[in-house]
Amino acid sequence: MYLYETHLHTSPVSRCARCSVTENLEFYRKKGYTGVFITNHFIDGNSNTCHDLSYEEKINFYFSDYEEALSYAKEVGIDVFLGVEMSYHGTDFLVYGLDKEWFLQHPEIMDMKKSDELAFLRDAGALIIHAHPFREANYIDHIRLFPRLVEGVETVNACRTEFENKMADLYATEYGLLKVAGGDNHVAGAAKRLAGLAFSTPLQNEADFISRMRAGAFSIFAQDNI
Numbered sequence: 678m679y680l681y682e683t684h685l686h687t688s689p690v691s692r693c694a695r696c697s698v699t700e701n702l703e704f705y706r707k708k709g710y711t712g713v714f715i716t717n718h719f720i721d722g723n724s725n726t727c728h729d730l731s732y733e734e735k736i737n738f739y740f741s742d743y744e745e746a747l748s749y750a751k752e753v754g755i756d757v758f759l760g761v762e763m764s765y766h767g768t769d770f771l772v773y774g775l776d777k778e779w780f781l782q783h784p785e786i787m788d789m790k791k792s793d794e795l796a797f798l799r800d801a802g803a804l805i806i807h808a809h810p811f812r813e814a815n816y817i818d819h820i821r822l823f824p825r826l827v828e829g830v831e832t833v834n835a836c837r838t839e840f841e842n843k844m845a846d847l848y849a850t851e852y853g854l855l856k857v858a859g860g861d862n863h864v865a866g867a868a869k870r871l872a873g874l875a876f877s878t879p880l881q882n883e884a885d886f887i888s889r890m891r892a893g894a895f896s897i898f899a900q901d902n903i
Contacts, residue, residue, distance in 0.1 A: 684859025712756030722764030767817035829855030
């Protein structure tokens with residue numbers, strides 16, 4: 678089986694990340710992963726983007742870690758794919774299938790309410806996964822669910838509690854949504870737990886990933902980082 682990290686934060690783009698692109702890629706290669714998805718916090722969330730920049734400048738900064746990862750990937754010997762973690766007051770969504778050029782062409786998303794934005798992203802072909810939907814924290818006022826606007830739920834998040842993951846699993850079951858897993862790694866090798874998705878053959882690109890996800894051609898894995 679070929680292992681992939683589907684939820685990964687890197688510094689400096691994600692404000693909460695503690696490790697660089699190179700540290701992350703080297704860690705995952707040593708752990709035997711075939712590839713990783715760089716899913717940094719978008720400019721609507723916990724990003725290090727400066728507020729006084731233009732939209733284009735913010736987008737260029739946002740994609741800089743992913744572009745660095747692409748250039749370093751061959752040297753490390755690991756595949757790199759793109760994802761985006763979009764946010765709404767602590768409610769987060771992993772978005773796959775849209776590239777930098779798409780975001781540059783659609784600054785209007787920043788003025789949309791979240792439900793309209795999610796529908797817009799789906800209409801553009803994106804695969805949307807609700808990340809850790811039952812996460813509880815002092816900065817989250819309340820839990821929000823968008824079951825008709827996402828295709829899947831992160832039912833195994835390596836950073837969340839067993840209870841939170843169980844609630845996510847029940848939610849996905851009742852609404853018939855895809856069940857996926859991710860490490861939500863912010864600290865590379867210092868992570869205590871790992872999680873992700875496994876495939877029978879290597880992924881070719883983001884479109885291949887989305888096709889296999891929608892077909893259910895994957896399996897979940899989770900393990901301690903020993």
